[in-house]
Amino acid sequence: xxxxxxxxxxxxxxxxxxxxxxxxxxxxxxxxxxxxxxxxxxxxxxxxxxxxxxxxxxxxxxxxxxxxxxxxxxxxxxxxxxxxxxxxxxxxxxxxxxxxxxxxxxxxxxxxxxxxxxxxxxxxxxxxxxxxxxxxxxxxxxxxxxxxxxxxxxxxxxxxxxxxxxxxxxxxxxxxxxxxxxxxxxxxxxxxxxxxxxxxxxxxxxxxxxxxxxxxxxxxxxxxxxxxxxxxxxxxxxxxxxxxxxxxxxxxxxxxxxxxxxxxxxxxxxxxx
Amino acid sequence: xxxxxxxxxxxxxxxxxxxxxxxxxxxxxxxxxxxxxxxxxxxxxxxxxxxxxxxxxxxxxxxxxxxxxxxxxxxxxxxxxxxxxxxxxxxxxxxxxxxxxxxxxxxxxxxxxxxxxxxxxxxxxxxxxxxxxxxxxxxxxxxxxxxxxxxxxxxxxxxxxxxxxxxxxxxxxxxxxxxxxxxxxxxxxxxxxxxxxxxxxxxxxxxxxxxxxxxxxxxxxxxxxxxxxxxxxxxxxxxxxxxxxxxxxxxxxxxxxxxxxxxxxxxxxxxxxxxxx
Numbered sequence: 001x002x003x004x005x006x007x008x009x010x011x012x013x014x015x016x017x018x019x020x021x022x023x024x025x026x027x028x029x030x031x032x033x034x035x036x037x038x039x040x041x042x043x044x045x046x047x048x049x050x051x052x053x054x055x056x057x058x059x060x061x062x063x064x065x066x067x068x069x070x071x072x073x074x075x076x077x078x079x080x081x082x083x084x085x086x087x088x089x090x091x092x093x094x095x096x097x098x099x100x101x102x103x104x105x106x107x108x109x110x111x112x113x114x115x116x117x118x119x120x121x122x123x124x125x126x127x128x129x130x131x132x133x134x135x136x137x138x139x140x141x142x143x144x145x146x147x148x149x150x151x152x153x154x155x156x157x158x159x160x161x162x163x164x165x166x167x168x169x170x171x172x173x174x175x176x177x178x179x180x181x182x183x184x185x186x187x188x189x190x191x192x193x194x195x196x197x198x199x200x201x202x203x204x205x206x207x208x209x210x211x212x213x214x215x216x217x218x219x220x221x222x223x224x225x226x227x228x229x230x231x232x233x234x235x236x237x238x239x240x241x242x243x244x245x246x247x248x249x250x251x252x253x254x255x256x257x258x259x260x261x262x263x264x265x266x267x268x269x270x271x272x273x
Numbered sequence: 274x275x276x277x278x279x280x281x282x283x284x285x286x287x288x289x290x291x292x293x294x295x296x297x298x299x300x301x302x303x304x305x306x307x308x309x310x311x312x313x314x315x316x317x318x319x320x321x322x323x324x325x326x327x328x329x330x331x332x333x334x335x336x337x338x339x340x341x342x343x344x345x346x347x348x349x350x351x352x353x354x355x356x357x358x359x360x361x362x363x364x365x366x367x368x369x370x371x372x373x374x375x376x377x378x379x380x381x382x383x384x385x386x387x388x389x390x391x392x393x394x395x396x397x398x399x400x401x402x403x404x405x406x407x408x409x410x411x412x413x414x415x416x417x418x419x420x421x422x423x424x425x426x427x428x429x430x431x432x433x434x435x436x437x438x439x440x441x442x443x444x445x446x447x448x449x450x451x452x453x454x455x456x457x458x459x460x461x462x463x464x465x466x467x468x469x470x471x472x473x474x475x476x477x478x479x480x481x482x483x484x485x486x487x488x489x490x491x492x493x494x495x496x497x498x499x500x501x502x503x504x505x506x507x508x509x510x511x512x513x514x515x516x517x518x519x520x521x522x523x524x525x526x527x528x529x530x531x532x533x534x535x536x537x538x539x540x541x542x543x544x545x546x547x548x549x550x
Contacts, residue, residue: 004377006344019371023361088359094325097348097375266341267325268284 008101016098016106020083031079036122039068043126047134054136061139065123066168073172076115077179078191080107081262085188090267104262108255112176170247177254184261275299275322275422275453280331282317291317292328297479301421302450303469307457308537313475315457316356319424322455323353335422349376352415354425360407362400369395369414378419383447387413390443391436405431412440416447423447423454429463437463461533471533473540481540481547485531493522494532507546508539 021028046064050056084090093103124140131138182194277297283290291314299305309315320326321333324340324347333340338347361368373379385395391409399407408431415423429437444454445467456464471488473481495502498515508519517535522528540547 004346004349006346012345015374019375022363022367022371026362086359088355088357091325091353091355092359094343095323095348095351095353097345099345100343264327266327267320 004097006099008099012098013102013106013109016096016102017110019096020106020110024083032118035072035119036126039122040126040129042068043130044133047130047136057131057136058139058142061127062142065127065139069119069123070168070172070175072119073116073176074179075191076111076119077176078183078194079115080111080180081183081187082190083107083187084265085190087267090187090265094265094267100263101259104259108180112180116176167243170251173251174247174254177251177258181254181258181261184258184265274301274336276334277318277321278331278334280321280328280333282314282321282326282328284317291476292321294331295474295478297472297474297482299453299455299472301453303453303484304444304448304467305453305455305470305472306461306464306468306533307455307472307474308459308461308533309474309480310541311459315459315474316426318474319353319426319455319457322422323351323424324348325353345375350420351422351424352376352418352420354412354415354423354428356427356430358408358411360399360411363398365395365397365399365410365414368399372414373418376418376420380417380419383419384413384417387416387443387447390446391439405433405436408432409436409439412443416443419452421452423452425454425456427458427460428456429458429460441465441467461537464533466530468533471531471536473537475541475544480544481536483547488531488536489522489528491522492531492536493520493526494518494529494535495520496532507543508535510535510538 042064043061046060047057050060083093096103098106127138127140178198179191179194182197183190186193275298277295277299279294279296280292281290281294282292295314295318297318307315307318317326321328322335322340324333324343327341335347335350338344340347340351369379369381369384373381381395388395388397388410391406391413393406393410393413397406397410399410402410408428412425412428415425429440432440440463444456448454456468458464468485470484471481472479492507495518496512496515497503497518500509500516503509503516503518503520506518506520508517510517517532519532519535519539
């Protein structure tokens with residue numbers, strides 16, 4: 001045996017990233033082009049609908065972007081281990097002399113980190129380009145004002161409160177992490193399979209938790225959600241902080257589950273191995 | 274040394290095990306032919322050796338390291354040429370640039386030599402080659418990695434007739450004392466005269482595990498137009514225009530090439546002969 005180290009190497013992880021990007025450059029470019037094309041087209045259509053009113057446009061585009069980001073984050077999460085989707089690809093990826101952790105992190109870096117950045121850039125560019133085509137103020141340019149309203153209870157005094165947008169962002173990241181687990185379990189048709197499993201799970205759950213109870217539960221929490229803006233006191237701050245902390249634990253936990261599954265991948269897959 | 278320790282394996286959803294308490298030892302150095310009927314687990318065994326499958330019981334070790342751990346130090350010493358392989362549609366130079374860095378003993382000069390055996394050049398674009406040419410390029414790359422273990426699953430499938438001759442030439446030229454090449458195939462004629470060692474497997478285990486030299490010392494493989502020479506024969510197999518005969522060899526008899534097809538039939542019909550020796 002030679003002197004190749006079996007310890008985790010950051011340098012080798014980046015080599016795996018480069019290896020994957022070169023080998024899959026065509027696929028990655030096509031996916032990126034399709035993603036950008038769709039977002040740009042929809043943004044263009046929405047802008048055309050409300051092009052006379054920049055505030056209405058900003059509101060509509062903002063809502064669309066939140067929905068698009070949520071969807072694209074999950075789609076990207078489900079693509080993370082697509083290089084394991086067929087037997088020849090799986091063999092090539094598994095036989096590459098790098099540690100399992102290096103391969104896991106390389107794929108996560110390409111899709112989750114670079115992919116998310118690409119989504120945000122796509123949204124930003126689509127908005128900026130379409131707005132400039134119609135000679136309007138871009139929706140993104142409203143962000144500082146929106147942030148002021150969300151992040152600060154009183155924009156004048158700049159009193160900081162925990163933002164709802166943070167909760168939405170965490171929800172997106174959690175969804176992405178769940179779809180990433182799905183990708184590690186079923187690299188082929190991952191999005192569809194994960195979507196079905198989640199829906200079956202929700203349906204089964206709804207049998208055990210009667211809907212009216214769930215509605216009560218939801219109503220209570222929505223009430224709490226809105227009350228929060230008006231009653232920022234210590235208890236609410238504590239509850240929100242607890243939720244934030246639980247997110248911080250759950251999110252790495254989901255990635256840990258994906259890693260455990262990935263670590264035991266074999267050429268012939270078992271449902272759980 | 275490759276050690277297959279009492280492995281048991283069955284594919285998901287299939288209750289019939291491919292291996293049950295299967296054991297095999299492969300010493301370093303030499304070209305091994307892995308033969309067996311369809312579905313007897315030749316590919317599965319290669320995947321287990323490569324660490325791509327996890328046996329339900331037992332383990333496969335290379336120099337004491339469990340291959341399923343797929344450690345970089347182990348993977349950089351194993352190259353697998355699967356029957357169906359993945360090679361991106363990019364220039365070969367780019368493929369080499371991205372992959373060669375994972376194999377410390379990779380040689381660009383050797384790659385050019387092996388490519389020339391297959392009548393290819395290093396400036397080819399993998400996306401513009403036929404399936405057979407891509408396989409040749411992949412085999413040339415595999416040989417140039419200079420890994421101590423090279424596993425090949427049906428490497429001659431998809432190669433044209435000159436390609437099979439070129440394949441044999443390339444494999445022989447890539448052989449070194451410390452290198453182990455394991456070739457799984459049912460196209461035994463494609464491996465004529467390049468094997469050092471034979472391993473034949475069946476669902477019940479190893480049927481034959483012998484060096485070609487020992488088989489040549491012990492048996493004589495002849496073709497006869499009449500059945501007259503079949504006296505004392507261990508195996509007589511009708512063939513077009515005569516008979517393939519396997520008979521015990523004594524010191525005064527000349528050594529012959531091993532007829533793999535006849536030996537295959539013989540070994541599977543008389544497994545006790547090879548188990549005893």
